Amino acid sequence: MSLNKGKDAKPHIGIFGRRNYGKSSLINTLANQDIAIVSDIPGTTTDPVKKSMEMANLGAVILVDTAGIDDDSPLGKERIKKSLLQISQIDLAILVIVNNVFDRIEEELIDLFAKQEIPYLIVQNKTDIFPINLEKSNALSARLQVPLIHFSCSKPENVKVLFEELNKLIPSSSLQFKSLLGDLIQKDELVLLVTPIDSEAPVGRMILPQVQLIRDVLDNHAVVVCVRETELEAFLTKVRPKPVLVITDSQAFELVDKIVPPEIPLSSFSIVLARQKGEFEHYLKGTPKLAELHDGDRILMLESCTHHVSCDDIGQVKIPKWLNQFSGKELIYEMASGLEGISRPIADYALVIQCGGCVITQKQIKNRLRPAIEAGVAVTNYGLAIAFMHGIFHRATAPFRSQKI
Ligand code: SF4
Structure with missing residues (x-):
C-alpha cells in the first residue's frame, strides 16, 4: 500500500x-x-x-x-x-x-x-x-x-x-497516511465519486474528504470522475468500461445504492476515511450495536472539530433522527466536540459514534476512542452508522472487509 x-x-x-x-x-x-x-x-x-x-x-x-x-x-x-x-x-x-x-x-x-x-x-x-x-x-x-x-x-x-x-x-x-484506495485500484481504472451539491455543500468548493479522494486516485495513476447523484444513472448507462469503485456521500447512500449495479463495489467517503485513520475493526464490530439499543441508552457523538456546520447537522440532527426511527427507542444523545471533555464516565454510554475526523490524525482519533474501547463500549463512526441504518452496511464495507462479520 x-x-x-x-x-x-x-x-x-x-x-x-x-x-x-x-x-x-x-x-x-x-x-x-x-x-x-x-x-x-x-x-x-x-x-x-x-x-x-x-x-x-x-x-x-x-x-x-x-x-x-x-x-x-x-x-x-x-x-x-x-x-x-x-x-x-x-x-x-x-x-x-x-x-x-x-x-x-x-x-x-x-x-x-x-x-x-x-x-x-x-x-x-x-x-x-x-x-x-x-x-x-x-x-x-x-x-x-x-x-x-x-x-x-x-x-x-x-x-x-x-x-x-x-x-x-x-x-x-x-x-503518514496509508493511501485511501491504493490496495483496491490499479493504474488507469475508473473511480466514480458521487457528490451531492445541496444546501449543505459549501459554496464554490469541494469539501475536504472529496478533495482527499480525488488526490488519492490521481496519486495511484487511476482516473476519477465526479457526478452529482442526479446525473449518476445517465452516466453509468453511457460510460465504458464501468467504474471499479463508486464512492458516495453517506447521505445519498440509499439512492446511490439503488442506482449502482450490485457488481460494482460501492462505499462512502466517511467509510473510506474511517478505514484510513479510524478504529476500523472496532467500528465493524461496534456498528451492529445500533440494532440492540434500549430505551434510555446514552449515545455519545464525538466530533473532532467545532466549526463545520454540515457535520454539526449530521451529528446533532440527522443521525439522532435516523437512529430514533431505526431503533424505535427513546435514546439520550450527548455531543462532545473538538477538545471538549466528556461529561460522564464513558461506561455510561451504550454507543460512541465518531465523526470522520478529517482534520485530525489517526493517533488523535485512537486516543479519543481509547477509553470507550477499553471500557468495552461499542464504537462506530458516522458513515458506518448511516450505512447500517439504511441497510447497506454490508455492501458499503464489503470492499474493505478482510473477513465476514
Ligand atoms: S473533523 Fe469531524 S466534525 Fe470536523 S469536519 Fe471533519 S468529519 Fe466533520
Missing part, C-alpha cells in the same frame, strides 16, 4: 511543565516568532495556545503551549484540566523541567503520556541560569529511557538537536 504524507491533519506537539519554566519562550524559539506571551510572572499562559509551523524534516506541525501544571489555585486547577485534556489530542510531548526538578508532578504527567502512548522527551530549560548537572540529567534520562536535552532560550544552540530528537520520536501514524 502506498503512503502519502498528510498535510491537512498536522501532528500536534504539546509542551508541558510547571509555571515559569520557559515553556512559552521555548515555543517561541522553536517557531522562531512570538506566538505565546512570555513574562516572568508565573501562570502567564492560561489557555492552551496553538501555532502551526514548518519544522525541519517533519514538515507542518502544530505546537501546543499549555498552562503550568503546578498551580494549586481554583482557577489554576481549571487550567491544569485544560492542559491535561490536550494530552489526548497530541502526537508527541515535550516535558520542560528546570534544574533537574523531577518529582510527583512530572511523574504523574509521564504516567498520563504512557497511558495514551504519547512519546515524549525532556527539555532541561534555563541552563543559562541553572548550571547543568550532567550526572543528574544522565541518571534521569537513563531511568526514564527518554532523551533529555539541555536548552536555553537565550542561547538556543541545541535547537537543531531538539528538532532531530523530535523527528526520531514522532510516530509514523502521525506523519
Whole structure:
C-alpha cells in the first residue's frame, strides 16, 4: 500500500511543565516568532495556545503551549484540566523541567503520556541560569529511557538537536497516511465519486474528504470522475468500461445504492476515511450495536472539530433522527466536540459514534476512542452508522472487509 504524507491533519506537539519554566519562550524559539506571551510572572499562559509551523524534516506541525501544571489555585486547577485534556489530542510531548526538578508532578504527567502512548522527551530549560548537572540529567534520562536535552532560550544552540530528537520520536501514524484506495485500484481504472451539491455543500468548493479522494486516485495513476447523484444513472448507462469503485456521500447512500449495479463495489467517503485513520475493526464490530439499543441508552457523538456546520447537522440532527426511527427507542444523545471533555464516565454510554475526523490524525482519533474501547463500549463512526441504518452496511464495507462479520 502506498503512503502519502498528510498535510491537512498536522501532528500536534504539546509542551508541558510547571509555571515559569520557559515553556512559552521555548515555543517561541522553536517557531522562531512570538506566538505565546512570555513574562516572568508565573501562570502567564492560561489557555492552551496553538501555532502551526514548518519544522525541519517533519514538515507542518502544530505546537501546543499549555498552562503550568503546578498551580494549586481554583482557577489554576481549571487550567491544569485544560492542559491535561490536550494530552489526548497530541502526537508527541515535550516535558520542560528546570534544574533537574523531577518529582510527583512530572511523574504523574509521564504516567498520563504512557497511558495514551504519547512519546515524549525532556527539555532541561534555563541552563543559562541553572548550571547543568550532567550526572543528574544522565541518571534521569537513563531511568526514564527518554532523551533529555539541555536548552536555553537565550542561547538556543541545541535547537537543531531538539528538532532531530523530535523527528526520531514522532510516530509514523502521525506523519503518514496509508493511501485511501491504493490496495483496491490499479493504474488507469475508473473511480466514480458521487457528490451531492445541496444546501449543505459549501459554496464554490469541494469539501475536504472529496478533495482527499480525488488526490488519492490521481496519486495511484487511476482516473476519477465526479457526478452529482442526479446525473449518476445517465452516466453509468453511457460510460465504458464501468467504474471499479463508486464512492458516495453517506447521505445519498440509499439512492446511490439503488442506482449502482450490485457488481460494482460501492462505499462512502466517511467509510473510506474511517478505514484510513479510524478504529476500523472496532467500528465493524461496534456498528451492529445500533440494532440492540434500549430505551434510555446514552449515545455519545464525538466530533473532532467545532466549526463545520454540515457535520454539526449530521451529528446533532440527522443521525439522532435516523437512529430514533431505526431503533424505535427513546435514546439520550450527548455531543462532545473538538477538545471538549466528556461529561460522564464513558461506561455510561451504550454507543460512541465518531465523526470522520478529517482534520485530525489517526493517533488523535485512537486516543479519543481509547477509553470507550477499553471500557468495552461499542464504537462506530458516522458513515458506518448511516450505512447500517439504511441497510447497506454490508455492501458499503464489503470492499474493505478482510473477513465476514
Ligand atoms: S473533523 Fe469531524 S466534525 Fe470536523 S469536519 Fe471533519 S468529519 Fe466533520
